[in-house]
Amino acid sequence: MRTLFAKSRILESKIDEFLDHTSAVSLLFLEAVRDYLNGRDAEFESRRQQVSDLEKEADRLRLDVERQLYAETLIPESRGDVLGLLEHTDEVINNVKSALMQLSVEKPRIPDDLGERYVELADYCTRAVGELVSGVRCFLRNAVTVADCVHKVTFWEGEADKVAERLKRQIFEMEIDLCERLQLGSFVAHIDAVADMAQDVADRLTISAIKRSI
């Protein structure tokens, strides 16, 4: 019996670690955006590298959990839901990594009066991801409280959308080259995609929580 629960606890800690990485990635994302906008290139690259490392580690953990869940036929009725949630949460990490990679490669010149807006957008995305991580943790322990977290994800994603729209309008009203406007607009979309992805996972979470109720 001890072995039975010991195995579960090892797996639990792996899932927890995966969620910790997701949370850390979202916090690093906000700091990296701040660093980029403030011209702290070295710090930006360092944070980007950290995100990249965490993404690899999260992938490894996810695959490990996936293999173990299938090999030991654990949680048969919720296995699909749990794996789906982990895979889509991993997509959030990938989105963050991809957005930072774009910044690092393209190095867009962001006008000073837009900087605060970009930080605000990244902040809302980070909050959405933070609530998503809390939601997944709730799902694993007490499906009843998931709704509260999902509600907050939806709220921050909505706020992010509003900022993204305002930012895009502001960009396209500016007297700069069209290619520059398109590039700045694409970065708004890249960052906002993190919150959108968090919202997608939260939607899945709602359904999974309903299915999990006994």
Next chain:
Amino acid sequence: MILLFLSSGLFLGWSLGANDAANIFGTAVATRMVRFRAAAITGGIFIAIGAVVSGGGPAATLGKLGAVNALGGSFMVALAAALAVLWMTRAGLPVSVSQAIVGGIIGWNLFTGSATDVSALITIVTTWVVCPVLSAAIAALLFLAVRGVMARSRIHILELDAGTRLGLLVAGAFGAYALGANNVANVMGVFVPAFPETSVRLFGVIHVSTSQQLFLVGGLAIAAGMYTYSKRVMMTVGRGLFKLSPVAALIVVLAESIVLFVFASESLQSWLVARGLPPIPLVPVSSSQAVIGAVIGIALVKGGKNMRIGLLGRIGAGWVATPAVAGVVAFLGLFFLQNVFGLTVHRPVPYALSEPVLERLAEEGVAEVALEELRGSRYPSARSLRSALDGIETLDADEARAVFEYGRVERFEIDPAGIEALDPTLLTPRQIEAVKALAWQTFEHRWMLHEALERKSSDWSVLPESEDSHFWNRRLVRNLAYVADAFRVDAASH
């Protein structure tokens, strides 16, 4: 020859194991939470233990309904039940071996002209109705409790999974014990009155009665059915149940097991009696119907959505159709066995309404006036006594039952060689002394033997009902049956 006669019971046991084991381990195996091998071994062991330890209660109730007293008759009754189950299953009705065997016994009663104990029949039929209802109530309460605990405990999904696995195995073992205890009477109950006395003493201390040996064989047949054929049924039933979620499925298995246990446990019955509560009748019930009841109970708590109300109608239809089919098959089969194959399907039991019998009946409240015209008459069979009693309008059903009970002629000769062979681990020293004091005496009725033993020793007296005396009285009934079997000689030969 005995094995040939037992074959129908073994077949019935095998099919019961193949079908009903799925109600216990179906979910666990279908979802691979428990391996089939582990489930089959655990189930087999606990079914056999339940059958031997607690199979007696429900078997005694079936015995009251009708004591099939020739192996040919037992064979046909079990075969009729098995065939009824087979046909009804093909017709898609949620059929129960418990209901089929009752039909078979009534068929035997009708064929042989034996009396059907109406109050026992009413008890049994009432239990069939109560079984799914009780199961629904238990499942609903368990569901609410578990949901409350889960909401507060914040248990991790993986720990819940591990706990559920363990729970399914433990509940499965309990369910297997309860199934063996409750349902072995269906398989072997009809063979008990007809089987020759073969009780043995193991290691000089454990008395294993004939019925316990039969129950062990029946339990093993059920276990064999589970091991050889239940996997496929488990996959089907298990997946059907699984839509509930494993925790809910665990609750279903628990509720079903509790219901089977409640209707099989003599200890629980004693406990209730001791507290002045009404005893729960020990009756074989249907595990499938208990499962359906439990599923409905949970569905009701969840708001009653997606409930298959039609299923209830089908269960009700099964309560009527299954015993009817088994009864007709048994009746026709007994006719063929007796008249075409010349087999003995019934040992006629003679009855006598002698002076002492009428006096005893008067003590029991049966007016002597009613039986005045039958005073001193003897009857070669239950059928002839029945037709004689039918002419007496003032006799009600209970009084008629008393006439059958006290008028039954069985010859007992207290042979000194038999006294030496009595099992001292079963009887008290004073009980054995009382038997010795009756050496060379003969008795025509079982109640006369009991009265004579009672006069020799208070160890043969029935005590007023209480928690302690309930066990004593149960032992007394068992010991009296043991002594009666040991000294009974064929009444027809005298």
